[in-house]
Amino acid sequence: MSNLANVAVRNLRIDLGANTVIDDLDLDVRAGEFVVLLGPSGCGKSTLLHSIAGLIDVADGSIEIGGEDMTWADPKDRGVALVFQSYALYPTMNVERNLSFALRINGTPKAEIERRVKRAADMLQLGPLLSRKPAQLSGGQRQRVAIGRALVREADVFLFDEPLSNLDAKLRTELRRELKQLHQRLGATMIYVTHDQVEAMTLATRMAVMKGGAIQQFGTPAEVYARPDNLFVATFLGTPPMNLLRGALEADEGKLWFRTPHLAVDVTQYALRGAPDLARPCVLGVRPEDVRAAHSGAARDGDAAGQARLTLIEPMGNHRVLWLDYHGTQIASIDQDKTPLVSGAPVPFSFANAHVSLFDEETGTRL
Numbered sequence: 001m002s003n004l005a006n007v008a009v010r011n012l013r014i015d016l017g018a019n020t021v022i023d024d025l026d027l028d029v030r031a032g033e034f035v036v037l038l039g040p041s042g043c044g045k046s047t048l049l050h051s052i053a054g055l056i057d058v059a060d061g062s063i064e065i066g067g068e069d070m071t072w073a074d075p076k077d078r079g080v081a082l083v084f085q086s087y088a089l090y091p092t093m094n095v096e097r098n099l100s101f102a103l104r105i106n107g108t109p110k111a112e113i114e115r116r117v118k119r120a121a122d123m124l125q126l127g128p129l130l131s132r133k134p135a136q137l138s139g140g141q142r143q144r145v146a147i148g149r150a151l152v153r154e155a156d157v158f159l160f161d162e163p164l165s166n167l168d169a170k171l172r173t174e175l176r177r178e179l180k181q182l183h184q185r186l187g188a189t190m191i192y193v194t195h196d197q198v199e200a201m202t203l204a205t206r207m208a209v210m211k212g213g214a215i216q217q218f219g220t221p222a223e224v225y226a227r228p229d230n231l232f233v234a235t236f237l238g239t240p241p242m243n244l245l246r247g248a249l250e251a252d253e254g255k256l257w258f259r260t261p262h263l264a265v266d267v268t269q270y271a272l273r274g275a276p277d278l279a280r281p282c283v284l285g286v287r288p289e290d291v292r293a294a295h296s297g298a299a300r301d302g303d304a305a306g307q308a309r310l311t312l313i314e315p316m317g318n319h320r321v322l323w324l325d326y327h328g329t330q331i332a333s334i335d336q337d338k339t340p341l342v343s344g345a346p347v348p349f350s351f352a353n354a355h356v357s358l359f360d361e362e363t364g365t366r367l
């Protein structure tokens with residue numbers, strides 16, 4: 001049986017060729033967690049994952065798994081199983097042989113192999129497919145077999161590198177739900193790499209948003225979404241991403257205001273992380289769902305309000321995105337209302353002041 005294992009990465013540096021791809025990175029994954037590494041292409045997600053698996057040598061720092069220093073341990077001794085994007089099944093073997101291959105190689109007793117294969121097949125609903133060859137399976141079924149190969153190893157930590165990215169949209173969402181249920185049943189530690197924010201938001205107990213080989217923010221999806229630590233995270237997450245407005249902070253008779261030439265937002269109740277430097281330029285961020293067009297109801301008391309011009313309507317089925325031009329700044333609003341609107345029309349809007357974010361314009365750091 002698997003044990004619950006934590007993963008602790010400390011001061012990790014990884015050099016590939018002449019590049020330092022990861023520098024001084026720390027990551028703490030608790031036993032039983034489902035941690036997602038999310039970030040744009042080339043940010044070092046796979047490198048970090050493969051170093052935990054032992055496929056890449058580290059230049060500095062340490063990797064601890066289940067309380068043991070595994071920095072230089074052989075991949076097979078780490079208690080980890082890795083599932084890749086390309087499932088690379090053995091084409092001449094049927095599903096049962098593919099699942100049991102690694103166990104047969106390392107001389108696991110026959111009864112034990114049967115027990116583990118049956119368990120993995122049950123968990124992944126592969127029972128009816130055991131005698132089929134990979135060519136007789138759909139993409140989703142093949143990926144399930146690839147996950148099953150990791151399951152039979154009964155690893156302590158499961159590592160996934162974009163396992164769903166070769167599948168079509170419908171299959172991806174189905175397998176995504178299966179993976180989440182699998183994690184709930186197994187309770188095993190999982191680290192999952194993706195550049196798909198929906199996968200990250202739906203699967204993660206905590207997610208690490210990465211850029212340029214560094215972790216920008218590590219927290220629950222709800223925290224990271226609602227209170228991004230910097231402008232990169234704010235605009236990487238969300239569809240459309242967070243709206244940004246340039247301006248300055250102003251203290252006035254016990255109140256704090258964010259002001260642009262055209263708008264004043266009362267941010268007196270905003271949870272500042274420290275005393276702000278009022279002389280520095282500032283950016284206000286507001287999620288599209290917190291921008292309310294007036295036809296869907298009156299602004300709440302104290303909420304900032306203005307009038308913009310509607311430039312584009314994007315119907316999304318269960319909602320629509322309104323693109324507003326406010327003195328040259330584009331503002332997206334997620335609108336649940338079905339009131340007919342025409343492009344070019346004036347649209348009064350308001351912000352939910354309680355949900356805005358503030359950032360230093362130069363450093364991009366959350367205030």
Ligand SMILES: Nc1ncnc2c1ncn2[C@@H]1O[C@H](COP(=O)(O)OP(=O)(O)OP(=O)(O)O)[C@@H](O)[C@H]1O
Nearest residue numbers: 016017019021040041042043044045046047048195
């Ligand atoms: N063998 C190598 N030599 C030099 N640089 C490399 C090597 N392999 C990868 N890199 C660089 O390391 C960085 C991180 O690559 P990595 O594959 O970890 O990114 P990733 O976040 O997984 O991206 P993707 O989403 O495209 O898979 C990239 O800038 C890449 O160009």
Ligand SMILES: [Mg+2]
Nearest residue numbers: 045046047161
């Ligand atoms: Mg990658």
